[in-house]
Amino acid sequence: MKNYRYKERRNRLVRRVVFWIAEILLAVALAYGMITYVFQVITVHGESMEPAYHNQAVVLVNKFIYRIQSPKRLDPVALEISTGSATHYTVKRVIGLPGEKILIEDGKLKVDGKELEGVFSEEIISPGTAAYTVELGEDEYFVMGDNC
Numbered sequence: 770m771k772n773y774r775y776k777e778r779r780n781r782l783v784r785r786v787v788f789w790i791a792e793i794l795l796a797v798a799l800a801y802g803m804i805t806y807v808f809q810v811i812t813v814h815g816e817s818m819e820p821a822y823h824n825q826a827v828v829l830v831n832k833f834i835y836r837i838q839s840p841k842r843l844d845p846v847a848l849e850i851s852t853g854s855a856t857h858y859t860v861k862r863v864i865g866l867p868g869e870k871i872l873i874e875d876g877k878l879k880v881d882g883k884e885l886e887g888v889f890s891e892e893i894i895s896p897g898t899a900a901y902t903v904e905l906g907e908d909e910y911f912v913m914g915d916n917c
Contacts, residue, residue, distance in 0.1 A: 806832065806833060807831070807832060807833045808829055808830065808831060808832065808833075809829075809830045809832055809847075810827060810828070810829055810830070811827075811828055811830055811847055811858040811860070812825060812826070812827055812828075812858075813825065813826040813827075813828060813859075813860050814857065814859065815859070815914075816916055817859075817861070817914025817915070817916050818845070818860050818861070818862070818914050818915050818916065819915065819916045820915070820916075821845065821862075821915050822845070822860050828847070828860065830847045830858075839866075839867075840863045840866075840910060841863065841866075842863055842864065842865075842866060843862055843863060843864075843888065844862070844863045845860055845861070845862050845863075846860070846861060846862070846863055846910075846912060847859070847860055848860075848861060848912065861912035861913060861914055862912060862913060862914070862915060863910050863911075863912055864878065864880070864885070864888070864911045864912060864913050865880060865903070865905050865909075865910060865911030866905070866910060867905055867906065867907050867908060867909055867910065868905060868906075868907060869881050869904075869905050869911070870882070870902050870903065870904050870905070871899050871902070871903045871905065871911045872899060872901070872902045872903070873893050873896035873897075873899040873900060874896075874900075876892030876893050876894070877892070877893070878893060878899075889915070899911070
């Protein structure tokens with residue numbers, strides 16, 4: 770009788786330990802999957818997105834959403850930039866969508882020849898490559914910082 774209780778207690782303890790180990794492994798696997806495929810924490814570098822995102826702001830990025838839908842105009846996006854051995858991220862806002870024509874003329878942003886209002890409160894000082902019409906391909910987006 771004594772031996773039976775000992776074996777029963779030992780079996781319960783073994784089952785409990787195995788269950789705890791399984792829970793821990795499941796939690797680690799879920800965390801790894803979430804970090805790898807769903808979310809990522811990045812630090813904003815620079816002032817190009819002020820006032821929305823300040824320099825050194827920490828942002829949680831949803832990496833999964835663009836696997837099920839395309840970016841929309843004015844969505845903030847994180848772009849991965851690789852420079853040799855280093856990789857960093859920058860945050861910008863989607864301005865132009867695939868197939869559109871972008872032009873910055875007289876400090877105004879134009880998409881397909883129509884002025885895009887309400888995006889920038891001030892005149893755009895430096896048009897960069899958009900000083901001339903930029904025609905986007907079917908898999909290209911045009912992004913800019915808010916503080917231009």
